[in-house]
Amino acid sequence: MAAVSAPRALCRLAGQVRPTLSRPDLTRSLSGVTAARPPRPSGRSGAALLWVPRAGLATRSGPRATASQPLSDPVSSPGADAASVGSLDVAIDAADVVATDEAGRCLRVQWRDGSESLYPFVWLRDNCQCSACFLGHPTFVRSLVLRDLDVNTSVEACRVTSDGSELSVTWSDGHQGTYAAEWLLLRSFRPEEQRRRREEHSVEKSHWNASQMSGKLPKADFQQVLDSEPARLALLLALERYGLVVLQNCGSESGQVLRLIQAIGYPHTTHYGTTFKVTTKADPINIAYTTKRLNMHADLPYYEQQPQVQLLHYQRQHGGGGGRSEFADALHVAAELRRLQPEAYRALADTPVDWVNVTLPGETGRSHHKLFRAPVLQEDAEGRLVGLRFSQAQRDSFFGAPLGVVDRWYRAFALFNRMLNDEEYKVSFLPQQGDMVMFDNTRLTHGREDFECPEQATQRCLEGGYIGLDDIRDHRRTLQHRLGRNEFGL
Ligand SMILES: [Zn+2]
Structure with missing residues (x-):
């Protein structure tokens, strides 16, 4: 994906604080409570791709399963090792506006680790986290009605806090919204973030x-x-x-x-x-x-x-x-x-x-x-x-x-x-x-x-x-x- 226009607005503040946000690794934290994973089925060797029953096995009684394999240590908690898993550094270095062939007009967020994420304007506006647009605890639903979402909206100005933990956006209709750095990173459209999201919420x-x-x-x-x-x-x-x-x-x-x-x-x-x-x-x-x-x-x-x-x-x-x-x-x-x-x-x-x-x-x-x-x-x-x-x-x-x-x-x-x-x-x-x-x-x-x-x-x-x-x-x-x-x- 190539940026086809020069940045129209550049928001950069020299943040000195590098926040370290704890982010337990769900996959690892759960590994302690499941049954031992059997090895993946190995493929049959040989070039023949026709399946035939193995001679002599078709009428044999199946093996009797008697060994017990406990699922878990009943007193262990899947969150117990979360604190030791490590942390994710999330800080925004800068944000600017770009237009891309693939995604149209986007806000580009440059992370302090040198990587960047693109957020289409319409997605960012739709997901404004202000109390007028999103109801937090306990409902966690979007309250911005679709009729009021301007799909042609554009960013008038944006600002990054000095510690890089938040991005504020002023939209073309004057509405303002603030996004936490970790919230944005978790929702990045980068394939690796999207894959991580899918893996976190499903079981392989x-x-x-x-x-x-x-x-x-x-x-x-x-x-x-x-x-x-x-x-x-x-x-x-x-x-x-x-x-x-x-x-x-x-x-x-x-x-x-x-x-x-x-x-x-x-x-x-x-x-x-x-x-x-x-x-x-x-x-x-x-x-x-x-x-x-x-x-x-x-x-x-x-x-x-x-x-x-x-x-x-x-x-x-x-x-x-x-x-x-x-x-x-x-x-x-x-x-x-x-x-x-x-x-x-x-x-x-x-x-x-x-x-x-x-x-x-x-x-x-x-x-x-x-x-x-x-x-x-x-x-x-x-x-x-x-x-x-x-x-x-x-x-x-x-x-x-x-x-x-x-x-x-x-x-x-x-x-x-x-x-x-x-x-x-x-x-x-x-x-x-x-x-x-x-x-x-x-x-x-x-x-x-x-x-x-x-x-x-x-x-x-x-x-x-x-x-x-x-x-x-x-x-x-x-x-x-x-x-x-x-x-x-x-
Ligand atoms: Zn809002």
């Missing part, structure tokens, strides 16, 4: 295959998660990172799923209810209510707002054999598919599929007809793989795809299914009575082996529920603010 996914997750399932104690904010933060971080957490010691009473959901946010109610029971029924409306094998799937793909995080509490485990739960990090498997067979990946990412649920009046007296059309693999606007819908049972026989795509799509779908069920990618374990499994239904597929349950034996009884990722991230961020960095003074 750590993808896994079977060998990386078997025996290393992130685990947490149910009561500790309810009682302790650091333990709850550790749970949420592990869930976002790995997509799968096992809570232990949940007891056998009903209501524990809703109790945990309400400690975090709000339940996502579906036509199965706010919470639901999974038991063996004589007249099942869902294959989950039988003892048959449940193929790998993601729940409720026919909802536009697909339930995102599922909780399953094993109130009672069955008395017979079989019934191990199976999980695969399907977004990791899809990334492998993209690497090995990009055309198959594209077929699943580009072809809309019709997902359906038809239910006749049952226990609730209601019938249902839900439809939603979306590809198996969802990418965001930047082409990143962000979610999936996957169900053989709930895929409509109406298939609104171009004729020429159908055969290719089926081959890709079948291949993806074989990969999800391969021992290289899926973990299987038998949850114990009193365990609760919490997993990301938009990232993982889950299934269940068939099981035997003699009539005289204990009958299996699960309670389930859903909560949105918005609530997971929302609560995680507020805990991070409270326990570590305090951006909003909460």
Whole structure:
């Protein structure tokens, strides 16, 4: 980006004080409370890019996950090491007005470390921090109405305080605003600042295959998660990172799923209810209510707002054999598919599929007809793989795809299914009575082996529920603010 005009106004005051503003490093401060990150999946060696099941592995039982991996030291605080992380020197050396080809008229801020940031006039005016334009604590919202924002505004004058900690701007309509140096730097349009902002407020996914997750399932104690904010933060971080957490010691009473959901946010109610029971029924409306094998799937793909995080509490485990739960990090498997067979990946990412649920009046007296059309693999606007819908049972026989795509799509779908069920990618374990499994239904597929349950034996009884990722991230961020960095003074 090149400045195309000479500075029109130059504001410079020789500041002698170099303020040092403490800026805890959120990423580092949180590292002490999460489960040890497994190594990144290593790519397969060799040039062959066709995926084939590994001989001899397809029918072998999956490894039994017994080792407990505590999520956190329950008494540690993620903010505890923040003070020692270091500090960021933020001081403005000078500010001037420039016009650029790319961004139009901007205020250029020269930082005392020699770097500079450009702020478009309209953005700076829109984000004036004066009490007439922005309501601070406790609402933190812009009160400048859009009708009053002059998109052609210009800077009449600007001034930097002697210590470089503040910039004052007088606008062409006479309005005046003041901006703190750190506030400005955090909002710099420089790619590195924008990347840091994204990283601070999201949790990087750590993808896994079977060998990386078997025996290393992130685990947490149910009561500790309810009682302790650091333990709850550790749970949420592990869930976002790995997509799968096992809570232990949940007891056998009903209501524990809703109790945990309400400690975090709000339940996502579906036509199965706010919470639901999974038991063996004589007249099942869902294959989950039988003892048959449940193929790998993601729940409720026919909802536009697909339930995102599922909780399953094993109130009672069955008395017979079989019934191990199976999980695969399907977004990791899809990334492998993209690497090995990009055309198959594209077929699943580009072809809309019709997902359906038809239910006749049952226990609730209601019938249902839900439809939603979306590809198996969802990418965001930047082409990143962000979610999936996957169900053989709930895929409509109406298939609104171009004729020429159908055969290719089926081959890709079948291949993806074989990969999800391969021992290289899926973990299987038998949850114990009193365990609760919490997993990301938009990232993982889950299934269940068939099981035997003699009539005289204990009958299996699960309670389930859903909560949105918005609530997971929302609560995680507020805990991070409270326990570590305090951006909003909460
Ligand atoms: Zn203002």
